Amino acid sequence: MPKNYQRKTQRQSWAQASMLGAINAVLSGTMGYLKASKSYNVPQSTLEDRVKKARQEASLEEASKKGMGRYKTVFSDEQENELVEYILLLESRLFGLTFKEL
DSSP states (O other): OOTTOOOOOOTTOSOHHHHHHHHHHHHHTSSOHHHHHHHHTOOHHHHHHHHHHHHHHOOHHHHTOOOOSSOOOSSOHHHHHHHHHHHHHHHHTTOOOOTTTO
């Protein structure tokens, strides 16, 4: 990213740790949605969506995770690194793969 890049929107400008704290506060019943969103500085509608997701999945870390767009990653970081190492190994042995083969 260039040094002089200026962000054009304020979407997802909240901290992931703040969202996790707000979700914990709502789920434990110590705060409501409005009070938690103001005290943890996260959007109320996003907090409501994330609490609903946490109740369904029972995973707070997954519910508080940031991510824009509708496409999710297919491989984990470990799988992606393993795939890269394997492709580089094949390339070093002069057995390069085409995009279709990959």
